[in-house]
Amino acid sequence: MLMHIGDSPEEAAFRDHARTWLAQHAPLYSDDASQWHDDLGGHVNACKKWQHVLYDNGWAGISWPKQFGGRGGTSLQASIFAEEQSKFDVATGSFAVSLGMVGPTLMAHGTPEQHAEFLQPMLRGDHVWCQLFSEPNAGSDLANIGTRAVLDGDTWIVNGQKVWTSFGQFSDYGILLTRTEPESPKHKGITYFILDMKSAGIEVRPLVQITGVAHFNEVFLSDVRIPAANVLGQVNNGWAVANTTLTSERAFIGGGGSSWTVEALIETAQKLGRTSDPRVRQKLAAAYARAQTLTYLGYRLRTASSLGLMPGPEMFVMKLAYARHWEKTMDTAMEILGADATLWGEHSIDSGQWQHHLLSQFAIRLGGGTNEIQQNIIGERGLGLPREPSVDRDLPWRELVKG
Amino acid sequence: MNFDLTDEQNVLADLAQQIFDGLSTIERIADVQAGDGFDRQLWNELAKAGLLGLCVPEEYGGLAMNAVELSLVLEKQGKTIAQVPLWSSSVAAMTLAEYADTALQALVLPNVCDGTTILSVAIANIGANDAMNPSVVATDTDGGVRLVGSKPAVAYAQYAHFVLVSAKRADGSIVLALVDTDARGVTLNAVNGSDLQPQANMDFDVVVPTSHIVAGAASDGRDALRWMHERSLVALCAIQLGVAQGSIALTAEHVRTRHQFGKPLSAQQAVAVRAADAYITTEAMRVTTLNAAWRLAEGFDARQDVLVAMYWATEGGHSVVLAGQHLHGGVGADISYPVHRFFLWGIQISTQLGGASQHLARLGKLIAAR
Numbered sequence: 001m002l003m004h005i006g007d008s009p010e011e012a013a014f015r016d017h018a019r020t021w022l023a024q025h026a027p028l029y030s031d032d033a034s035q036w037h038d039d040l041g042g043h044v045n046a047c048k049k050w051q052h053v054l055y056d057n058g059w060a061g062i063s064w065p066k067q068f069g070g071r072g073g074t075s076l077q078a079s080i081f082a083e084e085q086s087k088f089d090v091a092t093g094s095f096a097v098s099l100g101m102v103g104p105t106l107m108a109h110g111t112p113e114q115h116a117e118f119l120q121p122m123l124r125g126d127h128v129w130c131q132l133f134s135e136p137n138a139g140s141d142l143a144n145i146g147t148r149a150v151l152d153g154d155t156w157i158v159n160g161q162k163v164w165t166s167f168g169q170f171s172d173y174g175i176l177l178t179r180t181e182p183e184s185p186k187h188k189g190i191t192y193f194i195l196d197m198k199s200a201g202i203e204v205r206p207l208v209q210i211t212g213v214a215h216f217n218e219v220f221l222s223d224v225r226i227p228a229a230n231v232l233g234q235v236n237n238g239w240a241v242a243n244t245t246l247t248s249e250r251a252f253i254g255g256g257g258s259s260w261t262v263e264a265l266i267e268t269a270q271k272l273g274r275t276s277d278p279r280v281r282q283k284l285a286a287a288y289a290r291a292q293t294l295t296y297l298g299y300r301l302r303t304a305s306s307l308g309l310m311p312g313p314e315m316f317v318m319k320l321a322y323a324r325h326w327e328k329t330m331d332t333a334m335e336i337l338g339a340d341a342t343l344w345g346e347h348s349i350d351s352g353q354w355q356h357h358l359l360s361q362f363a364i365r366l367g368g369g370t371n372e373i374q375q376n377i378i379g380e381r382g383l384g385l386p387r388e389p390s391v392d393r394d395l396p397w398r399e400l401v402k403g
Numbered sequence: 404m405n406f407d408l409t410d411e412q413n414v415l416a417d418l419a420q421q422i423f424d425g426l427s428t429i430e431r432i433a434d435v436q437a438g439d440g441f442d443r444q445l446w447n448e449l450a451k452a453g454l455l456g457l458c459v460p461e462e463y464g465g466l467a468m469n470a471v472e473l474s475l476v477l478e479k480q481g482k483t484i485a486q487v488p489l490w491s492s493s494v495a496a497m498t499l500a501e502y503a504d505t506a507l508q509a510l511v512l513p514n515v516c517d518g519t520t521i522l523s524v525a526i527a528n529i530g531a532n533d534a535m536n537p538s539v540v541a542t543d544t545d546g547g548v549r550l551v552g553s554k555p556a557v558a559y560a561q562y563a564h565f566v567l568v569s570a571k572r573a574d575g576s577i578v579l580a581l582v583d584t585d586a587r588g589v590t591l592n593a594v595n596g597s598d599l600q601p602q603a604n605m606d607f608d609v610v611v612p613t614s615h616i617v618a619g620a621a622s623d624g625r626d627a628l629r630w631m632h633e634r635s636l637v638a639l640c641a642i643q644l645g646v647a648q649g650s651i652a653l654t655a656e657h658v659r660t661r662h663q664f665g666k667p668l669s670a671q672q673a674v675a676v677r678a679a680d681a682y683i684t685t686e687a688m689r690v691t692t693l694n695a696a697w698r699l700a701e702g703f704d705a706r707q708d709v710l711v712a713m714y715w716a717t718e719g720g721h722s723v724v725l726a727g728q729h730l731h732g733g734v735g736a737d738i739s740y741p742v743h744r745f746f747l748w749g750i751q752i753s754t755q756l757g758g759a760s761q762h763l764a765r766l767g768k769l770i771a772a773r
Contacts, residue, residue, distance in 0.1 A: 385675050
């Protein structure tokens with residue numbers, strides 16, 4: 001197939017179809033303000049309502065197979081829909097974990113019973129899911145997690161603490177990584193569970209962030225009982241399952257549909273009469289040039305995934321480039337807002353979303369592997385530099401230095 | 404959507420890489436520079452492989468390809484800093500194929516494919532260097548157009564048989580003329596380029612016959628000039644992409660193998676991180692250059708895309724070759740070691756493209772001015 005940087009005729013037809021449907025339905029479900037302010041519960045409800053509408057109209061799980069309740073379309077169609085959807089103020093954030101990460105993992109590793117129980121309600125937006133991976137002592141080195149699960153008959157008993165759990169306080173289910181075989185090397189003794197968040201022994205403590213929103217939580221697990229049927233994949237093989245989740249996360253980040261765009265910032269600058277200043281225009285141009293690289297890196301990722309090929313270096317370049325773009329563009333946004341940038345929330349221009357984006361840049365810089373971890377990975381895989389010495393790879397986890 | 408190369412394009416890129424890697428070795432480049440600066444042996448091999456007629460129509464013996472394929476080949480040239488007038492000859496040939504009448508095409512293009520005729524393009528202008536405001540004056544005369552003025556830094560002009568020269572009439576309309584470098588009234592002064600490649604300043608007081616006016620003989624040739632200029636810029640972006648890759652490959656090899664205090668240099672995270680950043684920038688250059696080339700090949704409006712590619716090639720390309728030079732330490736300053744050549748090419752191309760702030764100023768007007 002010839003190079004074609006843009007929609008094929010079939011893709012253009014799909015985009016038209018999606019756009020027409022969205023124009024009729026999305027404005028009725030606008031969630032303009034709650035996502036930038038501290039009404040996270042309102043945002044979750046808005047997400048649920050909109051996901052129901054998507055499901056009822058056949059737009060949920062566009063690239064999921066029909067056997068799992070999806071539309072049976074292509075990953076390119078899913079990206080096109082996400083792009084078009086992002087032009088409306090509909091709420092989708094609280095399903096990023098379930099639809100972007102849990103769904104693909106369940107489809108790949110779940111039993112038929114697990115598929116039947118979880119996938120359809122997930123697509124319908126009945127359940128919010130959270131990711132219980134990071135711990136206070138295991139973030140950048142995820143394989144070092146220490147939350148223990150011990151088998152007692154046909155039930156696992158879990159003790160430990162998780163942190164940075166997005167939407168944990170609103171979640172119905174979680175995906176949980178635990179240590180089940182401390183005598184094995186750190187990658188070998190991990191088991192992956194589906195956790196009912198209403199189980200006894202779970203305490204969720206919201207962390208109010210610099211944005212004023214308690215998006216993240218600490219989750220304390222004390223003698224939490226999980227039925228053995230809720231192991232996802234094989235006992236002690238959780239690392240392989242977790243890798244499916246992490247790969248899906250990266251692909252999801254690459255799938256388009258971010259919460260802000262350079263075009264929107266240009267509109268704001270024009271609205272404020274700032275684009276007559278050539279310095280402002282040059283900064284907007286630099287933001288535009290950065291955004292173009294992300295668009296095309298994303299196109300290359302989509303091309304690889306639609307051809308069933310392994311993505312190239314764009315996969316690990318993309319998140320870091322996006323984080324830097326975010327940082328620089330929000331600095332430009334503050335300059336454009338001028339004195340208004342010192343205001344907060346509804347008193348500010350555009351409902352205060354630029355201030356919100358400025359402060360939420362830390363999520364993209366740190367989440368899913370920090371900028372510095374990404375640089376290390378690029379050095380190793382892109383340039384063939386020697387790996388960081390890994391002294392603990394084959395030692396039993398029990399003997400490792402923690403924290 | 405398919406942002407990937409076809410099998411045919413991959414084969415072409417591999418072929419180009421084999422030729423450049425095989426012939427344009429570091430020793431060979433030093434020999435060429437000690438001579439007249441033009442690697443004719445490599446030029447002949449490129450002719451044999453058909454790469455000199457890459458963008459020439461099939462009826463004149465060419466491969467009838469377009470800006471994407473040219474970019475792929477030029478990228479490989481940049482990787483080996485091979486001293487041949489490939490971009491300038493190819494863009495001139497494309498422009499003739501697009502705008503010249505068939506008589507002029509038939510006269511020139513077959514010999515371009517076999518390497519016996521070398522073309523160039525005079526894209527720079529004296530003064531503010533606005534491509535659309537040429538520093539040569541055109542006046543209509545009997546039998547042709549008289550050109551008076553100068554063009555600086557024309558790539559390999561002293562070896563070119565014809566140079567495409569843009570000029571402006573008093574009424575502001577543009578003429579694009581194919582000037583015979585042997586014609587009376589054409590003076591060449593060879594000058595030293597910072598990239599150590601041959602170039603010449605050209606002075607004109609010459610009547611170009613109507614048969615050699617490529618565009619604007621009886622009207623305004625502005626569109627043809629813009630067409631040629633955009634392809635020249637993207638060609639330079641493609642070479643810059645190769646230069647960045649060549650620099651970074653040498654640098655990765657150096658920091659991997661050079662040991663200090665019992666460890667490879669790359670074990671210092673500050674070193675590895677700077678190399679990783681150069682790699683990211685190179686990927687940004689790759690996707691924006693390919694996108695701009697593709698849009699040109701498809702005949703779409705590519706003004707913004709070309710500016711974005713140029714921004715990355717100048718700002719990004721500069722930062723990559725600087726990192727390469729820096730991470731080599733003192734070795735980088737030793738001209739018996741090759742990395743400095745990538746730095747020289749990188750700086751030269753950044754300057755030829757016009758500098759990043761100029762691109763941002765123009766792009767800013769296009770996307771945000773009201």
